Amino acid sequence: MRNGSIPGARGRVLPMTLLGDPVLHAPCGDVTEFGPELVRLVGDMFATMYDARGVGLAANQVGRALRVFVYDCPDDEDVRHLGHVVNPRLVSTEGIVLRGPEGCLSLPGLEAGVERYDEAVVEGYDAEGEPVRVRGTGFFARCLQHECDHLEGRVYADRLSGWRRRRVLRKAARAPWGAVTGR
Secondary structure (H helix, E strand, O other), rough: OOOOOOOOOOOOOOOOOOOOHHHHHHHEOOOOOHHHHHHHHHHHHHHHHHHHHOOOEHHHHHOOOOOOEEEEEEEOOOOEEEEEEEEEEEEEEEEEEEEEEEOOOOOOOHHHHHHHHEEEEEEEOOOOOOOEEEEEEEEHHHHHHHHHHHHOOOOOOHHHHHHHHHHHHHHHHOOOOOOOOOO
């Protein structure tokens, strides 16, 4: 981004929504108005993601039940992918399913092995309403699937079962950031 501004440079850091908050566990609504307010939200989301040292962030993680996510994420070849998607739809997942470590800014300090496809394609719009198509492989594909899950009201722990799920939820209940409510 040599010729452009750094995403989030003018944004403000928003409070993070943590596991158990109802906004994380309900599907988000489509964005219907594009313009300065949406551009500001995207900038704030980048600032919040960078402050938390994450690689992706969905709008409901900052308390907004809107279908928007931002990312600054490498793939397995260490190629950087930077952008945002408004009203994203996960249109394709392919390749092999891999179990890999996954964390979440809404479950700080926790991690679990989650199964995801190693290729994903997301289509949507940018903050100005222009169509975008994002293809990811490896770790970046994992990120795209993770953020799309958020917008459907799911966190990575919802993809776990058995002892993996129980372990993450037990650790969340004991975490200094709070107790899990209803999950």
